Amino acid sequence: MESIFSSLLASSLLVGLPSVIFVFVIVYISFGMFKKKFSHKESFPPIVGIYITKCLYSITYYWEKIVPQLKFLRVTHDFIVFQCLSVVFTLKIIDHLNDGPKNVNELAKLTNSSEKNLFRVMRALTHEGFFYYNEETNKFANNNVSKLLDSTPMQRLSDQDNNSSRSGSNCSSRSSSPISLNSGYNKNLKFKNNYNINSGNGVTNSGSCGVGANNVNNVGSGGSVSFVSSVASANSNINTFSTKKMSPISSLNNRSNLTTFMESKDSFYLDGFNGDFHDDDDFDDVREENISCLLSMLQYPAFIESWQKLRECVQSSVPGFQIKHGASFFQYIDEKDSYLKKIFDCSMKQKNQLLKTNQQISTLFNFNDYPVICDIGGGVGFLGFEILKKHPKCSVIVLELDETVKNGVELSNFDKTKRHFIESERIQFKPGDMFQPSSIPRANLYVLMQVVHDWNNSDAIRILSSISCVMRKQAQFSGQNEQKPRLIIIDAIVDEQVGNTDFSSKSVLISDIIMMAIVGGEERSKKQWDFLFQESNLILLNTFKFSYPPFLSIMELSI
Ligand SMILES: C[S@@+](CC[C@H](N)C(=O)[O-])C[C@H]1O[C@@H](n2cnc3c(N)ncnc32)[C@H](O)[C@@H]1O
Numbered sequence: 001m002e003s004i005f006s007s008l009l010a011s012s013l014l015v016g017l018p019s020v021i022f023v024f025v026i027v028y029i030s031f032g033m034f035k036k037k038f039s040h041k042e043s044f045p046p047i048v049g050i051y052i053t054k055c056l057y058s059i060t061y062y063w064e065k066i067v068p069q070l071k072f073l074r075v076t077h078d079f080i081v082f083q084c085l086s087v088v089f090t091l092k093i094i095d096h097l098n099d100g101p102k103n104v105n106e107l108a109k110l111t112n113s114s115e116k117n118l119f120r121v122m123r124a125l126t127h128e129g130f131f132y133y134n135e136e137t138n139k140f141a142n143n144n145v146s147k148l149l150d151s152t153p154m155q156r157l158s159d160q161d162n163n164s165s166r167s168g169s170n171c172s173s174r175s176s177s178p179i180s181l182n183s184g185y186n187k188n189l190k191f192k193n194n195y196n197i198n199s200g201n202g203v204t205n206s207g208s209c210g211v212g213a214n215n216v217n218n219v220g221s222g223g224s225v226s227f228v229s230s231v232a233s234a235n236s237n238i239n240t241f242s243t244k245k246m247s248p249i250s251s252l253n254n255r256s257n258l259t260t261f262m263e264s265k266d267s268f269y270l271d272g273f274n275g276d277f278h279d280d281d282d283f284d285d286v287r288e289e290n291i292s293c294l295l296s297m298l299q300y301p302a303f304i305e306s307w308q309k310l311r312e313c314v315q316s317s318v319p320g321f322q323i324k325h326g327a328s329f330f331q332y333i334d335e336k337d338s339y340l341k342k343i344f345d346c347s348m349k350q351k352n353q354l355l356k357t358n359q360q361i362s363t364l365f366n367f368n369d370y371p372v373i374c375d376i377g378g379g380v381g382f383l384g385f386e387i388l389k390k391h392p393k394c395s396v397i398v399l400e401l402d403e404t405v406k407n408g409v410e411l412s413n414f415d416k417t418k419r420h421f422i423e424s425e426r427i428q429f430k431p432g433d434m435f436q437p438s439s440i441p442r443a444n445l446y447v448l449m450q451v452v453h454d455w456n457n458s459d460a461i462r463i464l465s466s467i468s469c470v471m472r473k474q475a476q477f478s479g480q481n482e483q484k485p486r487l488i489i490i491d492a493i494v495d496e497q498v499g500n501t502d503f504s505s506k507s508v509l510i511s512d513i514i515m516m517a518i519v520g521g522e523e524r525s526k527k528q529w530d531f532l533f534q535e536s537n538l539i540l541l542n543t544f545k546f547s548y549p550p551f552l553s554i555m556e557l558s559i
Contacts, residue, residue, distance in 0.1 A: 081511050087311045094149045101139035111342050114317040123312045123498050124509040133498040293346035319520035329519045334401045341403045348379045358386040364544040367391045370445035374401045376434045377451035380408040397441050405429040437466040449490040454521040464536035471559045487557040494525045508551040
């Protein structure tokens with residue numbers, strides 16, 4: 001016994017002692033190095049903090065080398081964080097919080113904002129480390145980072161400038177201060193349509209099939225809409241980005257009607273935009289992680305311009321895109337900008353490839369039990385084709401807007417397997433409006449992949465109710481042994497904890513801001529999903545969580 005004990009002691013000393021000495025020497029040397037480096041400064045920076053930051057930076061750097069698309073995601077992420085930051089700065093949130101912690105209700109009153117949208121911006125920034133949030137008091141407070149944005153010095157400059165203008169000094173040639181901190185919301189903003197400003201929860205629904213009877217034009221926007229011809233003008237700025245025509249695109253020149261728009265807009269293409277519109281038999285041979293369409297979409301003029309309206313969006317609850325362009329995003333791209341629509345459709349495909357959604361969906365959910373699957377808002381059939389490849393007994397109907405149906409068919413023609421699926425009618429692209437039960441075809445399984453997050457509560461309930469209504473009708477007429485139709489929703493479930501610093505939560509909150517600014521939708525928590533299901537007469541049966549990204553889930557529903 002004694003000998004065991006002494007040999008254990010000896011071996012732990014042999015291994016443990018040198019490790020402790022090694023760590024001590026490293027810390028000692030580093031301490032010396034940093035001391036030397038920063039000894040000329042008054043305050044000595046906290047070594048451990050610097051070390052940790054450096055380590056994290058190196059991990060990020062090498063991780064992004066292994067998974068290069070993460071670099072792009074980070075840049076996009078930062079772009080949106082920056083937009084949020086400029087909103088809270090313009091609304092002087094930091095100055096208001098200097099008087100003490102406040103809940104979102106107080107902040108919304110002080111800044112004439114929508115409580116819900118302001119909360120979403122503050123939540124995203126809190127996750128990014130810009131504010132504190134106290135879960136018990138539900139109050140936001142400044143932290144060391146947000147305090148850096150205290151606008152007092154700017155205010156002084158502004159006051160000085162105004163005074164000198166009034167007193168007729170040399171600077172009076174400027175009619176107003178260059179630093180505008182005006183947070184006043186233009187109440188005269190008029191919308192030519194009947195957009196439903198209420199993005200809150202106040203929707204009750206009978207669940208009858210009449211719910212979605214409105215025309216799609218009324219969804220998000222409607223009536224006469226005058227479109228801003230900004231795309232054309234802003235395109236000229238973008239031309240400077242353009243370097244050369246990519247071969248896959250120029251090789252399209254003898255192809256159908258894709259050619260015309262490609263030719264007229266090819267100056268827009270960035271180097272590397274060789275994603276979807278490919279001339280080879282199999283257009284999927286492009287690197288799976290290609291994100292050129294995503295980048296093109298995010299820097300597309302109509303898209304970028306919407307971010308300039310983020311403050312108005314936070315104050316009015318109307319999406320920035322709608323404020324800028326007078327039409328909802330989907331209406332605009334379907335009716336007014338077929339090029340943006342193509343980029344969007346391609347981006348959706350690239351987004352799914354990036355997140356490897358297909359592989360996970362087919363392992364998490366058994367499609368074999370459902371002979372006819374209807375993918376509602378299924379884009380260019382990305383998920384549909386994948387289901388067909390893995391499940392030979394299934395057939396798929398993709399219900400989509402007119403333009404996407406055209407894109408889906410046209411793009412599928414470039415790929416042998418996909419062409420075969422279309423010719424053998426195992427997949428059909430059906431134009432239709434998911435808000436109208438009459439558009440929704442009969443199927444055993446309905447799929448809504450990243451569709452519901454595009455819509456505010458009232459529209460989301462209309463979509464879900466119209467599907468649940470069709471499911472109900474189908475169940476009435478089906479035989480006793482026949483399985484009841486099901487619905488699966490593939491979307492994010494947001495963690496309700498505001499102060500969470502988990503990286504994956506951050507990206508879903510950034511996506512939430514994109515939804516708010518562009519389409520007027522939102523990423524939802526479990527509670528918010530439950531509310532939608534209840535209002536649409538749907539019962540949640542199962543939830544399957546993705547391993548990556550962990551915020552995505554498949555929610556299986558029945559009537
Ligand atoms: C965010 S995309 C999702 C595409 C695909 N499900 C995916 O995850 O890649 C939303 C889709 O809904 C479609 N959509 C929008 N309004 C629609 C409507 N009223 N009826 C049918 N589809 C619609 C859009 O064309 C778009 O392709």
